[in-house]
Amino acid sequence: MTTEHATSVRSPRRERTRERLLDAAFTVFADAGVQTTSIEAVCEAAGFTRGAFYSNFASKEELFHALFERKAREHLQALEDLTASIDADAVATPEGFRDTVRRVLSSFELDEPAHRHWCLMNAEFELLAMRDADAAPEYLATQQRLRAEVGAVLDQLLERFGLRFTVDTAVAVDLLIDAEVAGSRCAVLGAPPEQQSATRLESLVDLLITPR
Incomplete structure (x- = not known):
């Protein structure tokens, strides 16, 4: 696993999207666990689509x-x-x-x-x-x-x-x-x-x- 998927240069909008996904994941992963949490659950908590997720993270x-x-x-x-x-x-x-x-x-x-x-x-x-x-x-x-x-x-x-x-x-x-x-x-x-x-x-x- 690697974080190379995310480029080192991001637009302010993309950076905000990434941060909201991370904020949502912090709560969802802690409450339900990583293994049982779906990507959809993280996206729903952050208010984004799967497309927004995959533009920032590979997995x-x-x-x-x-x-x-x-x-x-x-x-x-x-x-x-x-x-x-x-x-x-x-x-x-x-x-x-x-x-x-x-x-x-x-x-x-x-x-x-x-x-x-x-x-x-x-x-x-x-x-x-x-x-x-x-x-x-x-x-x-x-x-x-x-x-x-x-x-x-x-x-x-x-x-x-x-x-x-x-x-x-x-x-x-x-x-x-x-x-x-x-x-x-x-x-x-x-x-x-x-x-x-x-x-x-x-x-x-x-x-x-x-x-x-």
């Missing part, structure tokens, strides 16, 4: 991958924007450091419906890759690329404030992201706060970050 799977990539990029951009705004005084004390950590973690939080949909989308992407051998390489490549980018952002932030991970950056990022995913799923399931993302991640930060 339902391509749409799904484009959607996942877009949402992951939004999370990464939020993280980059926040880290760029943090000054040294913010982490000068233990209390300030913990507050900064909470702010960084909150950059991944969405409102209640969007949070649930994003958790379900993550699960759908993973299940699709586990069930379809053709989808697995792209899933793994996307995960590795995005985690590497998150690691680069966090390394830059820690270096600015004289901090470092106690383990290899890739290992630390895996632990943090996996904890965030597990905590988010617990939140969707109605688990108590101590089992949700913020608590899990704050505990990990104490273990993974130390002065240089």
